[in-house]
Amino acid sequence: MKWISVALGLALAAPSQAYLRFGCATLSVQRLDPLVEPGKVPSAHVHQIVGGNAFNATMDPKIDIGNKATCTTCSFTEDLSNYWTAVMYFKARNGSYHRVPQYPNALLGNLVGGMTVYYLQQDFNTNKQKVTSFKPGFRMTVGSPTSTKDGNPGLRYTCLQDVMTRFPETADFPKSPCPAGIMAIHHFPACWDGKNLDSPNHQDHMYSTGKGGFVAAGACPSSHPVRMPQVALETMWNTTMFNDKSLWPADGSQPFVWSYDDSKGYGTHADYVFGWKGDALQRTMDSTPLLSNGLKTQSVAEANKCNVKSSVNEPIDGCELMGLFLCCDNSRRNMN
Template identity: 60%
Template sequence: MNPSPHLHQIIGGNAFNATMDPADGDIAEKATCTTCQFSEDFSNYWTAVLFFRARNGSYHRVPQRPNVGFEGGNGGMTVYYMQDGLATFQQTSRVTAFKTGFRMLVGEASARGKEEAKRFRQITYTCLQDLYTRYPETLDFPKQPCPEGIMANVRFPTCWDGKNLDSPDHISHMAYPESGTFESGGPCPASHPIHVPQLMYETIWDTRQFNHKDIWPEDGSQPFVWSMDDRTGYGSHGDYVFGWKGDSLQRAMDTACYVNCPVLKTQSIAAMNRCTLSSAIDEPIDDWLKALPGYTEARKPKK
C-alpha cells in the first residue's frame, strides 16, 4: 500500500521504493549505495517505528542508538546472518544463501495477544541494563523503564522450500525447524528442506529520555507503542528483500567469520551514514504529535 498504514524505518540499499517488483531488475544492480557495513549488501531491512505515548495522550518518535561497535552510526539496526547460533562464534555449518528476488516477512502487525505472537518464534524484547545486556527476553514490551533502552529482536525462519522466492503472504515459503531451533541444529521439515542463514535484527530504541515515571500513564502501565498502534508489543514484525551483489553472501556463508569477514568488502561508518533517500513522508513524524503518523479511523489496523 502506498501510503503504508503505518510508519516504517528502512535500512540498506538506496534502491528501496514503495513498489519493488522483482521483474524490474536486481536491486543489487540498481542501488548506488548502502547503509550497511558490508558494501556489497544492497538488501533492504525494515521494521515498524517505536513511539512514546505521554500521559497527556501525545506521541513522540523514539530515536535509535547504534549498537556496540557502531558508535557514530545514524541509529539503524544490527543485522546478523548466521550459519550457527549467535553464541557459536566459529560459525562452521553449511547454509545456502538467499537468491536474487528473494523476500520474506516475519511477525503479524495486527497481533495483540501472546498466543498470536507465539506463532513466530523468537520475536522478542530485551530491557537493556547496559549495551551488552541480552537476557532475559520477553514477547511483550518491558513493563519498567530500561536504563539503556529497549532492544527489539527479530529472528526469521531458517528453512526454505527451495522453490519460491516469495509467497502471497510473504511467509509460507519459509518454515521453522521441525524440532528444536536453528541454534540447536534442529532439522528442516521435508516441505522446506533448504537451510538458509539465520537472519536476525537487533534495533536499540533509545528510550532513556522517556524513562521518567511522571510522564508515564497514571496507572503506571508501560507507555511505548508501535507505529501501527500496538501497545502490547506482540505486533512486532520485520521485512526483508535480498540484495547482496553476485555471490558475496554465499562466499561469506562458506567462511567461518564472526563480525569481520575477510571475503567481503567493507565501508566506513561515515560512508554508511552518507547513503540516504529523501523522505517519502508527507506529514510530521517528529516533535510531539496528536496522533500516530498515518493513523486515521479509516486506516486503523484490525485488532
C-alpha cells in the same frame, strides 16, 4: 574506520565464529511498505528502513536491487539489501505521541540510528552444514502487526541495563523504565521450500525451526528442506528520555507503542528484501570462519551518507495514531 564482526560476548563465541554481525545506519523513516502494500503512498504505518538506496514504494521482484542500488547504509558495501521494522513511539499521559530515537549497538561507532544485522548458519558456533544464499528477488517477513499474543520465540524485547545487556528477553514490552533503553529483536525463518522467492503472505515459502535467542535451530522439515542464512535484527531504542514515570499513564502501564498503535508488543514484525551483490553472500556462507572472506567494508561516515528522500510529506516525530495508520499533528507535541 573499518567495522569488523564481533561476538556479543565471550560466552557466546567459539573459534569457528559462524556468523556475520554488522551495523546498518538509518536509510529513511517514512510510511512505505513495498512488500505488504506495494505502490501505496503512504502505507499504513511508519517504518525505519536500512540498507541500499534502491528502496522505494514499488520494488519489482524482477529487478535485482543488488545491481540497482548505488550505496548502502550497511558496513559491507556488497550488502544492498533492505531491512525494515515499525517505529517505536512514547505515548504521554496527555495522549500525545513522540518518536523514540535510536542509537547504535555496541562496537558500531557513530552510526546514525539503524540496526544491527546478523547472518548465521545454525547458531553462533556451527559452521558445518551447507547454507544456501538467498536469490535475487527473494523477500520475506516475520511477525504480524495483527498479532495479539506470543506466537514466535524469535520476536523479543530486552530491557537494557547497559548497551551490552542481552538477557532476559520478553515477548512483550518491558513493564518498567529501562536504564539504557529497549532492544527489539527479530529473528527471521531460515528454512526455504526451495522453489518460491516469495509467497502471498511473504511467509509461507519459509519455515522457522528457531528456538529463540541465538541457540541452535532445529533441522529443516521436508516441506522446506533448504537451509538458508538465519537473519536476525537488533534495534536499540533510546527510551531513557521518557523514564520519568510522571509522564506515564496514570495507571502505571507501560507507555511505548509501535507505529500501528500496539502497546503490548506482540505485533512486532520485520521485512527483508535480498540485495547482496553477485555471489558475495554465498561465498561468505561457504567460508570458514564466516567472519571475513574478503567482504568489502566502508567507514561509518560513508554509511551515514547513504539515504533516500521521503515519498511522504508529513512530520513523523510528534503524532497521533488513528486506527492502524499514523496521522501527525504538530499541535500535540508537548507531553505535559
